[in-house]
Amino acid sequence: MNKLLLKNFHLIDPxxxxxxxxxxxxxxxxxxxxxxxxxxxxxxxxxxxxxxxxPGLIDFHVHYRDPGETYKEDIKTGSRASSKGGFxxxxxxxxxxxxMDNLNSIIDQKNNIDQNSQIRILQTSSVTIxxxxxxxxxxxxxxxxxxxxxxxxxxxxxxPKILTKALKLANKNNRTIFEHCxxxxxxxxxxxxxxxxxxxxxxxxxxxxxxxxxxxxxIEIAKKNDLWIYLQHISCKESxxxxxxxxxxxxxxxxxVTPHHLFMNEFWTYGKKGNVPSWIDLxxxxxxxRVNPPLRSDVDRISLLEGVKDGTxxxxxxxxxxxxxxxxxxxxxxxPAGINGAETALITLxxxxxxxxxxxxxxxxxxxxxxxxxxxxxxxxxxxxxxxxYRADLVVIDNNSNSEINEEFFISKSINSPLIGSxxxxxxxxxxxxxxxxxxxxx
Amino acid sequence: MNHLTKHLLDIDHLSKDYIYDLLSxxxxxxxxxxxxxxxxxxVCALFYEDxxxxxxxFQKACSNLELNFHNLDLQKSSLNKGESFYNxxxxxxxxxxxxxxxxxxxxxxxxxxAKNTNSSVINAGDGSHAHPxxxxxxxxxIYELGKRFEDLEVSIIGDxxxxxxxxxxxxxxxxxxxxxNILGPKELTPSVIVEIYESLDRSYKNKIxxxxxxxxxxLSSNFIMALRIQKExxxxxxxxxxxxxxxxxDMEKIKKFKKDVFVMHPGPVNEEIELSHELVxxxxxxxxxxxxxxxxxxxxxxxxxxxxx
Numbered sequence: 193m194n195k196l197l198l199k200n201f202h203l204i205d206p207x208x209x210x211x212x213x214x215x216x217x218x219x220x221x222x223x224x225x226x227x228x229x230x231x232x233x234x235x236x237x238x239x240x241x242x243x244x245x246x247p248g249l250i251d252f253h254v255h256y257r258d259p260g261e262t263y264k265e266d267i268k269t270g271s272r273a274s275s276k277g278g279f280x281x282x283x284x285x286x287x288x289x290x291x292m293d294n295l296n297s298i299i300d301q302k303n304n305i306d307q308n309s310q311i312r313i314l315q316t317s318s319v320t321i322x323x324x325x326x327x328x329x330x331x332x333x334x335x336x337x338x339x340x341x342x343x344x345x346x347x348x349x350x351x352p353k354i355l356t357k358a359l360k361l362a363n364k365n366n367r368t369i370f371e372h373c374x375x376x377x378x379x380x381x382x383x384x385x386x387x388x389x390x391x392x393x394x395x396x397x398x399x400x401x402x403x404x405x406x407x408x409x410x411i412e413i414a415k416k417n418d419l420w421i422y423l424q425h426i427s428c429k430e431s432x433x434x435x436x437x438x439x440x441x442x443x444x445x446x447x448x449v450t451p452h453h454l455f456m457n458e459f460w461t462y463g464k465k466g467n468v469p470s471w472i473d474l475x476x477x478x479x480x481x482r483v484n485p486p487l488r489s490d491v492d493r494i495s496l497l498e499g500v501k502d503g504t505x506x507x508x509x510x511x512x513x514x515x516x517x518x519x520x521x522x523x524x525x526x527x528p529a530g531i532n533g534a535e536t537a538l539i540t541l542x543x544x545x546x547x548x549x550x551x552x553x554x555x556x557x558x559x560x561x562x563x564x565x566x567x568x569x570x571x572x573x574x575x576x577x578x579x580x581x582y583r584a585d586l587v588v589i590d591n592n593s594n595s596e597i598n599e600e601f602f603i604s605k606s607i608n609s610p611l612i613g614s615x616x617x618x619x620x621x622x623x624x625x626x627x628x629x630x631x632x633x634x635x
Numbered sequence: 636m637n638h639l640t641k642h643l644l645d646i647d648h649l650s651k652d653y654i655y656d657l658l659s660x661x662x663x664x665x666x667x668x669x670x671x672x673x674x675x676x677x678v679c680a681l682f683y684e685d686x687x688x689x690x691x692x693f694q695k696a697c698s699n700l701e702l703n704f705h706n707l708d709l710q711k712s713s714l715n716k717g718e719s720f721y722n723x724x725x726x727x728x729x730x731x732x733x734x735x736x737x738x739x740x741x742x743x744x745x746x747x748x749a750k751n752t753n754s755s756v757i758n759a760g761d762g763s764h765a766h767p768x769x770x771x772x773x774x775x776x777i778y779e780l781g782k783r784f785e786d787l788e789v790s791i792i793g794d795x796x797x798x799x800x801x802x803x804x805x806x807x808x809x810x811x812x813x814x815x816n817i818l819g820p821k822e823l824t825p826s827v828i829v830e831i832y833e834s835l836d837r838s839y840k841n842k843i844x845x846x847x848x849x850x851x852x853x854l855s856s857n858f859i860m861a862l863r864i865q866k867e868x869x870x871x872x873x874x875x876x877x878x879x880x881x882x883x884x885d886m887e888k889i890k891k892f893k894k895d896v897f898v899m900h901p902g903p904v905n906e907e908i909e910l911s912h913e914l915v916x917x918x919x920x921x922x923x924x925x926x927x928x929x930x931x932x933x934x935x936x937x938x939x940x941x942x943x944x
Contacts, residue, residue, distance in 0.1 A: 378872045388831045394742035394763030394799060396870040470835055471647035472765075474750040477743035521721045521751075523741035525762075 194220050196627055197232050201240030201588070205247060205578040206553040207561040213242060218584040221627035226580060238622075238629075240588065244552075247560035247576050248280030248585025248625060249538060250567070252370075252448060253345075253424060253509035255530070256313075258304065260289025265514040265605045268308040270534070272631075273604035274512070277535040280585035280625045281312040281567070281575055285345045286323070293318045293329045295337055302338060311625055312575075312585075314340045314567075319358045319369055325350050328358055335365035340570050343370035345424060346484070348406055350376055352413060359419040366570055368446070370422045371410055373431070374485055378402035383525045385458040385486040393461065393477065395524060398486050400428040407431045411438045411445065420444035425511050427453050427485040429495035436504040446566065448507040449496050451537040452483065455544060457490045460610050461524070479520045479527035480610040483513070497544070500554050508558040510537045514606035532608045538587070539595045540611065542618030588622035595619045640943050642749045642756040643936055645765035646806040647835075654811065657771065658778045661935045665928075673941040674701040676733040681723075681748070682759070683709050683739040688902055688926055689759050689769075693736050696934035702941075705732070720744070721751060728752050733941060737761070742799075755940045757933075763797045763868055768936060769901050770803040772929040774811065776899070776921055777858065779928070784811035790853050791815060792882050793862035793909055794823045797869065800901040801862055805832055809839045816853050818846040819862075819882055822875045848881075854892050859884060860899045861909040885911035889919060897921050 196218040203210045203226065215230040216223060256270035265273075274282050284301075286292035292301060298315055305313045317334045321327045323344045331342060342362055349355040349371065362368050379398040384390045386397035407423060411434060414421045426432065426447050435447045459466045461482075463475030481487060499505040513530025520527050538559075544550040564576015574582040595616045599607050623631040646654075663669075678697050682690055690706075697704040707727070718726075724747075727735075734755045737745050742762030749756040760766045777784070789808055795801040795817055808815055809832060817824055826845060833839050846853050861884060869875070884898065898914060899921050906912045915922060 380871050382870060382872070388827050391796070391825050391827050392802075392831050394761075394765070394797075394802060397872070399872060402872075468834070472645060472746065473648075474746055477746055518719075518721075521719075523720065523739070523744045523747050525741050525743075526720070 194627065195235045196584075197230060197235040197237040198245060198586070199230070199232060199237050199239050200242060201245035202242050203245050203578055204552060204556060205561070206557055207577055208579050210578055216245065216578070218627040221584055223578065223580055223582050223584050226578065243621065244589040244591055245578070246556050246587050246589065247564070247578050248587055248623065249278045249559045250563035250576055251279045251282040251510050251512070251534070251537075252507055252563050253285065253450075254282045254512040254534065255285050255287065255514065257514060258288060259301070263605070264516050264519070266308070267304050267313065269603070269605045270512070270514070271309040271311045271313060273534040273602070275311050275623045275625065275631045276603055276620065278538045278587040278620045278623055279311065279534065280623065280630075281314065283314045283316055283340060285343060286316045286318040287346045291318050291322050292316065293321050293323070295330070295333060298334060298337060298339060310630055316341045316343050316370065318342065319344045319349055320354065323347055325354065328354065328361070331358065331361040331365060335362070335367055340567070341367055341370050341422070343372070343424070345370060345372045348372055348374055348376055352409060355410070356413050356417060356419070359413065359421060360417070363419050368420045368422045370424050371406075372424050373403045373406035373410065373426070374398065375402040375405050378405075379484075383482055383486070383529070384461060385488045387458055387489055389458045389461050393472070393524075398484065400430065400488065400492070403428055403485055404430045404434070407434050411435070411443055414445060415441070415443045418444070420446070422446040422448065424448050425450050425453065425485060425509075426496065426499070426505065427488050428492045432495045432499040432504055436499070436502070439504060446507060447499070447505045448509050449500065449505045450511045451508060451533060451540045452531050453487065454493065454496055454500070454508070454550070455540045456481070456487050456610065457493050458487050460487055465614065477524040478610055479522060479524055480531065480608050482524060482527050482529050483511075483531045484529040497549055500550065500558060506558060506562045508537070508541070508555070510534055514604055515608045516606050520608050530608065531610065532602065532604055532606050535602055535604060536597060536609055536611050538620060539616040539618050542589065542591070543616040546617035584624060584627040586624040587620060588624075590619045590621045591617070593619040641940065643767050643940065644745050644749060644756065644758045646767050646770050646803050646810065649810070651810050651812075654771070654774065654807070657935060657939070658775050661775055661931050662779065664935060665931045668699065671700040671938070673938060675703060676941050677703045677705060677731065678734045678736060678937070679727055679732040680704065680706045681709070681727070681735055681737045683737075683744070684760070686738050686759070688929070689738065692926070692929045693759065693933055695930045696937055699930070699934050700937060702937070720747070724748055724751050728754070734937065757936065757940065760799050762799065763802070763865075764799050765803045766799040766901070767803050768929065768933050769800050770807040771936065772925055772932045773804060773860070773899060774807050775928045775932050776925050780897075782857070784808070784813050787813040787858065788856040789813050789815055789858045789860060790856040791817055791860045791862065792884070793819045794864045795819055795828065795862065796823045796825055797865040798862045804860060805843065809836070809842055813842075815843045816846055816856060817843065818848070818853060820875060820880065822873060849888070849891065856892065856896065858897050858899060859892070863901070863903065863905055863909060880908065883907070883909060883911065884914060886913050886917070889914060899925060902926065
């Protein structure tokens with residue numbers, strides 16, 4: 193029997209009312225016992241030194257670029273980067289090349305995952321063939337073959353009839369559609385939030401109206417047909433308000449936000465870590481801040497945090513979108529959108545805790561408990577909690593150390609992060625997956 | 636040397652004293668050409684957008700300074716072969732240039748070039764963002780008339796949202812102490828402009844104002860800067876009905892202004908849309924003067940940047 197004893201850790205899991213120093217025994221990858229003092233005789237033991245122990249994080253939104261753009265990232269490097277960031281389970285988006293829209297592609301990708309991933313990687317298929325918004329994939333067949341959700345991420349599903357039909361089929365299979373909420377016509381040539389920064393820098397905007405219209409429409413569809421929908425990377429105040437109101441009416445919505453929308457605002461494009469400069473200089477037009485949906489105003493950022501706080505937003509997911517240095521070496525409007533987030537997500541959120549903008553319990557509910565609950569319903573997986581009988585997926589955090597984010601910090605193939613040059617309070621020192629130590633910070 | 640003295644990317648980093656000094660130096664060379672101290676240096680014009688007057692103006696300025704002017708015709712060059720902007724920069728960098736003059740359809744392109752080259756860079760217009768040599772020429776045109784900038788009220792009219800000239804001129808005029816009125820179609824004059832520029836310096840407070848029509852304070856302005864409607868830059872989400880464009884200034888309208896008001900325009904003018912033909916060619920128009928002065932100002936700027944090397 194394979195045993196591992198974690199001794200003297202500060203366990204936190206709001207779903208289990210855990211917030212105390214305790215020991216935890218793992219047997220064959222499963223949490224066997226949680227108790228103030230467990231006998232350590234003959235057991236491989238790690239002394240926690242009262243560091244925080246939280247459930248392994250679940251990321252509902254990653255782009256590992258595999259197959260098709262493996263110069264940016266691949267399943268091996270992406271999963272390693274995620275494990276360093278505290279993630280033990282992730283859902284890969286379907287916008288690879290070729291698109292994951294048929295069983296053969298899904299099987300090929302699954303083989304690649306089995307050979308190259310150290311963590312639990314779950315797959316999505318696109319909703320429509322080639323993500324073109326016209327013809328539905330075989331949702332029944334793909335659901336029976338491991339696909340956990342369906343998404344045309346990167347693009348909205350413009351046709352409400354197609355979305356409705358897809359939702360019905362997905363819901364029938366206990367699954368849903370992960371919807372990218374930006375109405376295409378309003379964003380097709382824009383690259384930044386519509387506000388003072390777009391006007392000062394002379395950049396065309398992706399206005400938040402594009403998101404508001406789409407969220408409004410999707411809520412209507414879910415409400416009218418009594419269907420469950422998942423709204424990805426919500427970015428503005430109005431969306432939070434619409435979702436909050438819909439939820440009080442019993443509409444079945446799961447809402448997601450990214451750490452970058454919680455941490456940064458549109459001012460970051462000036463290249464001054466959120467400060468507004470007196471003059472534009474060579475660090476401005478920071479292409480690493482280009483992301484869809486764009487970083488919004490601070491008012492929006494604060495209402496997203498409020499949405500997390502009051503439960504309007506259920507999930508924090510990274511939208512980990514690696515791009516090579518070469519890809520981002522371009523003008524702002526030509527550079528591809530996306531932020532490398534797997535390794536920085538948890539520590540940016542811990543920094544928000546340090547700034548009293550977020551509670552650590554909310555990080556755990558949105559990155560462990562809530563996504564775990566959804567996956568329990570889909571796959572009957574016991575993850576996302578520190579609970580007897582659950583998988584021993586765990587993260588150890590040293591809350592007294594800092595994380596310096598520099599170019600060497602990243603083990604992802606790409607380093608496209610506007611956070612380079614920042615220091616965050618808190619450090620991930622261990623990731624345990626299925627009872628095995630997967631990542632350890634040796635410093 | 637830091638980027639502030641090596642490049643001219645916009646007006647925002649220049650001090651009022653520096654600008655006065657440049658204007659006064661330009662006046663000297665305009666009256667009396669002195670021998671060039673930077674003969675034979677290599678200048679590369681990198682024009683990703685059509686331009687007639689600006690390119691020619693730079694070319695003339697370079698020829699006055701006896702510089703080697705290399706024109707990269709990007710219609711025929713590797714742009715069409717799919718070479719990235721970055722790789723084009725690196726290639727020309729290896730060939731070796733002392734100065735780049737760049738016009739590009741993307742806002743920020745001149746900054747990207749400056750970051751990735753060892754040479755000096757002059758921004759000859761980047762997307763909707765900045766056009767500093769146009770602004771310095773316009774300031775010179777005003778200065779040459781013997782006006783005190785602090786006493787002036789300037790109305791900037793039309794497509795402010797997509798105009799790089801408007802952005803740089805607002806910065807330049809605020810820096811010199813003038814008061815600015817902004818007016819134009821609401822789709823093209825976002826009200827956030829006042830907030831953006833006021834917040835840059837305490838002395839700009841209440842120096843930039845918004846008007847919805849040709850109201851009395853506008854009619855008392857000393858200069859009118861009309862802007863070209865830049866349809867080619869409109870975003871897919873810009874909704875605008877041109878049938879109701881009410882901002883044209885003609886001989887009738889100009890009579891409502893002060894007698895000594897002058898009309899400026901960065902060109903090319905859409906005659907009968909922004910300004911009437913008659914007004915463009917009247918004695919109220921400084922448009923030809925602006926073009927003429929552009930050569931002298933550009934010459935002085937090039938000289939300063941290359942002497943600094």
